[in-house]
Amino acid sequence: xxxxxxxxxxxxxxxxxxxxxxxxxxxxxxxxxxxxxxxxxxxxxxxxxxxxxxxxxxxxxxxxxxxxxxxxxxxxxxxxxxxxxxxxxxxxxxxxxxxxxxxxxxxxxxxxxxxxxxxxxxxxxxxxxxxxxxxxxxxxxxxxxxxxxxxxxxxxxxxxxxxxxxxxxxxxxxxxxxxxxxxxxxxxxxxxxxxxxxxxxxxxxxxxxxxxxxxxxxxxxxxxxxxxxxxxxxxxxxxxxxxxxxxxxxxxxxxxxxxxxxxxxxxxxxxxxxxxxxxxxxxxxxxxxxxxxxxxxxxxxxxxxxxxxxxxxxxxxxxxxxxxxxxxxxxxxxxxxxxxxxxxxxxxxxxxxxxxxxxxxxxxxxxxxxxxxxxxxxxxxxxxxxxxxxxxxxxxxxxxxxxxxxxxxxxxxxxxxxxxxxxxxxxxxxxxxxxxxxxxxxxxxxxxxxxxxxxxxxxxxxxxxxxx
Numbered sequence: 001x002x003x004x005x006x007x008x009x010x011x012x013x014x015x016x017x018x019x020x021x022x023x024x025x026x027x028x029x030x031x032x033x034x035x036x037x038x039x040x041x042x043x044x045x046x047x048x049x050x051x052x053x054x055x056x057x058x059x060x061x062x063x064x065x066x067x068x069x070x071x072x073x074x075x076x077x078x079x080x081x082x083x084x085x086x087x088x089x090x091x092x093x094x095x096x097x098x099x100x101x102x103x104x105x106x107x108x109x110x111x112x113x114x115x116x117x118x119x120x121x122x123x124x125x126x127x128x129x130x131x132x133x134x135x136x137x138x139x140x141x142x143x144x145x146x147x148x149x150x151x152x153x154x155x156x157x158x159x160x161x162x163x164x165x166x167x168x169x170x171x172x173x174x175x176x177x178x179x180x181x182x183x184x185x186x187x188x189x190x191x192x193x194x195x196x197x198x199x200x201x202x203x204x205x206x207x208x209x210x211x212x213x214x215x216x217x218x219x220x221x222x223x224x225x226x227x228x229x230x231x232x233x234x235x236x237x238x239x240x241x242x243x244x245x246x247x248x249x250x251x252x253x254x255x256x257x258x259x260x261x262x263x264x265x266x267x268x269x270x271x272x273x274x275x276x277x278x279x280x281x282x283x284x285x286x287x288x289x290x291x292x293x294x295x296x297x298x299x300x301x302x303x304x305x306x307x308x309x310x311x312x313x314x315x316x317x318x319x320x321x322x323x324x325x326x327x328x329x330x331x332x333x334x335x336x337x338x339x340x341x342x343x344x345x346x347x348x349x350x351x352x353x354x355x356x357x358x359x360x361x362x363x364x365x366x367x368x369x370x371x372x373x374x375x376x377x378x379x380x381x382x383x384x385x386x387x388x389x390x391x392x393x394x395x396x397x398x399x400x401x402x403x404x405x406x407x408x409x410x411x412x413x414x415x416x417x418x419x420x421x422x423x424x425x426x427x428x429x430x431x432x433x434x435x436x437x438x439x440x441x442x443x444x445x446x447x448x449x450x451x452x453x454x455x456x457x458x459x460x461x462x463x464x465x466x467x468x
Contacts, residue, residue: 002464005463009434012066014066015435018055028057029187031068033100035348045128052079053079055074058079059187061163071083071097072128073129080140082140086160087145088298091295093141102131144158149175156174162200163191163203166410168295169190171186173185185210186424191412196259197266198259199298200298208427209428211424212434214434215441219439224407235368244337246366249367250378252371253288257285259408265314268317277338340355346377347377348377356396357391382402386398426452
């Protein structure tokens with residue numbers, strides 16, 4: 001048995017790992033899109049480190065695009081197997097991959113118009129995949145329940161355990177019977193956080209021999225829940241009441257947006273939310289929120305109890321969901337104090353780029369970053385304390401206040417991740433750290449060694465490891 005690391009190796013996006021069994025059967029764990037501007041990764045989304053037609057099956061940990069975003073291209077390029085995921089992940093992928101396809105098509109259209117207009121000696125660009133490709137890819141999905149062994153083929157079973165990261169997210173455990181032995185192989189996907197709103201807490205995986213583990217926040221701890229809410233409310237009041245400005249929150253459409261809306265809903269129920277309009281400006285977020293409402297089986301007990309008080313935890317009087325482009329544009333022309341939650345979370349695509357462009361030079365406004373951003377995206381540049389930001393070909397001065405609250409992240413911090421895999425200590429033969437920058441991975445490896453884990457590897461992109 002061997003594993004090849006085909007994405008998210010010393011990077012935070014593009015999750016993809018290929019497991020090959022002794023008889024040649026191949027299992028692809030995730031098939032994510034690289035999201036970032038690193039020139040060394042320029043061809044990642046176009047090229048494969050394997051032949052898609054030779055992959056026997058795929059197992060998807062969750063719906064985030066950096067884990068699922070290349071699935072339509074995988075199918076387009078020859079994959080003809082089944083894709084196993086939880087039911088909620090299947091539902092989310094049906095809208096997220098369509099949205100991703102629209103972005104691919106629009107990006108190609110924009111680039112080709114520029115090439116033709118300037119008569120550049122360049123080949124016209126094709127989208128990575130189209131909406132038709134997404135339709136074909138969705139035919140491959142098999143929805144699975146949590147906590148039940150599912151047979152992938154004779155001698156190979158998969159178990160999805162709730163990862164508490166986003167709706168439908170799961171850790172993956174493989175039970176493999178070969179050569180007269182039974183072996184267990186684990187993949188954490190993205191590890192969620194305990195005691196977070198809406199979703200159940202992450203559930204520990206069964207003990208495994210080999211574990212692929214994420215490490216996004218391997219060098220830090222998040223602030224606790226009560227302090228987080230107090231800070232969030234303080235930012236709202238200072239921006240929207242004291243300065244009469246706009247609070248712009250770049251947030252991923254899946255998970256982060258719903259969590260922020262849920263907290264605002266609680267503020268409104270408690271009577272402490274200022275009387276200002278709140279806008280969710282993202283068609284994908286609107287559709288995703290509907291899917292959240294359709295999967296209450298993923299909610300925790302606290303959310304179910306709250307729903308006895310408020311049957312709709314994603315809606316209150318001053319909350320407005322925006323789908324139409326003209327309504328989105330109108331927000332930029334308005335001077336009213338408000339909260340705008342818009343995707344993408346890194347500020348590198350979608351409507352939030354326009355909100356940043358139109359509001360970032362106004363000192364009355366605040367930009368609130370609520371999760372990890374790759375360094376070369378607008379969100380990452382703002383996190384670094386930059387005084388200017390280039391958007392749509394124009395340099396804008398950063399006069400708005402920039403705040404960062406990583407506590408909103410759906411990724412566990414180093415202690416939460418270590419606690420999650422604590423049951424593996426002394427039993428797992430080797431841990432492979434993925435989905436993190438090298439500096440954070442090295443820090444997390446040292447942290448884990450103090451927790452009783454000794455054989456920890458940080459694989460490079462394309463590296464293959466034989467498993468004994």
